[in-house]
Amino acid sequence: MRYDNIIIGAGLSGLAAGIRLARYGGKTLILERHDRAGGLNSYYHAGGHYMDVGLHAMTNYNPHGPSSAPLLKLARQLKARLADFGLVPQGHSKIVFPGASLSFTNEFAHFQDEVAKAFPAQKDNFAKLARLAGEYDELNLNAKHASGRETVSSIITDPLLAEMIMCPLLFYGGSREGDMDLGQLVVMFKSLFFEGFARPLGGMKTVLGLLLDIYAKEGGEIRLETGVKQIVAGDGGVSSVVTDMGEIIECARVFSSAGLWETVALCPQARPEGVQSGPGRLSFMEAVYVLDRPARELGEDSSIIFFNNTPAFIYKKPDEPLDLRSGVICFPGNFGDNGVEGPPMARLTSIADYAYWIGIEDPREYLRSKIEWSAKALKAIGAVTPDFSRNVVFRDVFTPKTIKRYTGHINGAVYGAPDKLKRGETPVAGLYIIGTDQGFLGIVGAMLSGITVANLRLAGKD
Amino acid sequence: MTAEGIRKAILEIIRDILPDEDLGSLAPDKTFREQINLDSMDFLDIVMELRKRYSIEVPEKDYPNLATMNSSVGYLMPKMERL
Numbered sequence: 001m002r003y004d005n006i007i008i009g010a011g012l013s014g015l016a017a018g019i020r021l022a023r024y025g026g027k028t029l030i031l032e033r034h035d036r037a038g039g040l041n042s043y044y045h046a047g048g049h050y051m052d053v054g055l056h057a058m059t060n061y062n063p064h065g066p067s068s069a070p071l072l073k074l075a076r077q078l079k080a081r082l083a084d085f086g087l088v089p090q091g092h093s094k095i096v097f098p099g100a101s102l103s104f105t106n107e108f109a110h111f112q113d114e115v116a117k118a119f120p121a122q123k124d125n126f127a128k129l130a131r132l133a134g135e136y137d138e139l140n141l142n143a144k145h146a147s148g149r150e151t152v153s154s155i156i157t158d159p160l161l162a163e164m165i166m167c168p169l170l171f172y173g174g175s176r177e178g179d180m181d182l183g184q185l186v187v188m189f190k191s192l193f194f195e196g197f198a199r200p201l202g203g204m205k206t207v208l209g210l211l212l213d214i215y216a217k218e219g220g221e222i223r224l225e226t227g228v229k230q231i232v233a234g235d236g237g238v239s240s241v242v243t244d245m246g247e248i249i250e251c252a253r254v255f256s257s258a259g260l261w262e263t264v265a266l267c268p269q270a271r272p273e274g275v276q277s278g279p280g281r282l283s284f285m286e287a288v289y290v291l292d293r294p295a296r297e298l299g300e301d302s303s304i305i306f307f308n309n310t311p312a313f314i315y316k317k318p319d320e321p322l323d324l325r326s327g328v329i330c331f332p333g334n335f336g337d338n339g340v341e342g343p344p345m346a347r348l349t350s351i352a353d354y355a356y357w358i359g360i361e362d363p364r365e366y367l368r369s370k371i372e373w374s375a376k377a378l379k380a381i382g383a384v385t386p387d388f389s390r391n392v393v394f395r396d397v398f399t400p401k402t403i404k405r406y407t408g409h410i411n412g413a414v415y416g417a418p419d420k421l422k423r424g425e426t427p428v429a430g431l432y433i434i435g436t437d438q439g440f441l442g443i444v445g446a447m448l449s450g451i452t453v454a455n456l457r458l459a460g461k462d
Numbered sequence: 463m464t465a466e467g468i469r470k471a472i473l474e475i476i477r478d479i480l481p482d483e484d485l486g487s488l489a490p491d492k493t494f495r496e497q498i499n500l501d502s503m504d505f506l507d508i509v510m511e512l513r514k515r516y517s518i519e520v521p522e523k524d525y526p527n528l529a530t531m532n533s534s535v536g537y538l539m540p541k542m543e544r545l
Contacts, residue, residue, distance in 0.1 A: 023510075023514070024510040024513070024514060066499065067480075067499035067501060067504075068499075068501050073501065073503060076479065076480070076503075076504065076507075077503055077507075451503075455503060455506055458506070458510060459506055459509075459522065460521070460522060
């Protein structure tokens, strides 16, 4: 059995690449180790409740934007209708630091006004930063690297404001500890602040169902519960993959969303030259709470809260199991009138130490530790949002260990390695990297990643 | 296929790629890009659709030939007249 294209991973980048390749690139097969699609953004059920994995919101919500707007471009490229995503826009989100709080909505002017109110001396500087972002061409795959943080700090001269701006950008797209490439920063700035947030009403299940439908219509094939243990390459480049069960499937091209270093483990010749750093080090714990009443009734109407309890935002692998100083809280019900099907929920995400969580072997100890640390994290948000601990009907917690188990990503690094392969090319002809290690992050980013790399190959760059 | 047939084929392809664009008043001698919201990814899809629907290959060096309706019809005529 021979395929033109094999895609490793049925996550968002794999499905999006699959749609493009199945339509225009010949016989295409997606191989997914797990029993369902989604990868880092999948779904499951626990305690009778539907739960999304990794979904707070989709970024780039700009439904009436120019056709070049990422979300609209995405829909066209996937031959999907935007309405089918069922997107419900946010109300407002907040960045909360000691002594300062800034809210932002899907209208950038609101954020500009908030900054001007809280940091009047920085009003012009913020406008300058916005102009820089607006003029920067982030789609240029050949741009030079520059430090995002240094750029922000050179323009925003109040350190607290600089930290507050960096915080959500890092939380939603930071693959590097403490800083991000300027290009990536601009992408995040535009996605979050110029455009905005929305969540799919039916959660990831809706989005994945939509993509799988389109993929099937284009004649794409998919095999679940089929992992890949080796990518075979010879002098002429990639020739086949070997599944976990030992089946050899010949192919002309392989698009791997497993991650760069994870792919190198499958195919040592894929090790890129000149890439300095190894896998990413940033992973997270997330607690998902089912509440007995909507968050609004408890006095919270923010859609998402990015909080940090110290003046500087430390974004790095913590020395403790969880970094209790910061986090992201998402209230899905606070999108639109009621942005979630099913019961009210809250999600609390904290930066976590992969080594600690993967090191706990005893299941009871693991459970005990999850309960202990999620309780600490909940306590630490007391100043940031009304206490909902007495309104929790059900809680599920996943850790870096969970992420590694279900996605295979080294260190449970949801944003991948710090050094990206913008064109997705490896030293092996016919073997390409899509997904987090290509560099477009988040749900929208992952889809654009698959599309971009697939398009490069379809345009005959082989 | 006649010139008119080719023109219709191209319109249909563009209509599929940009379902919300009004193609009624497309001037044949102005570039597509200056009249409708066609970005580089959309343009690539025109090339892809020509390949998929009519098995026509358009190498990258020939992309400028697809800039306007007139130039597209002229360029594709020898490739499509047998269809």
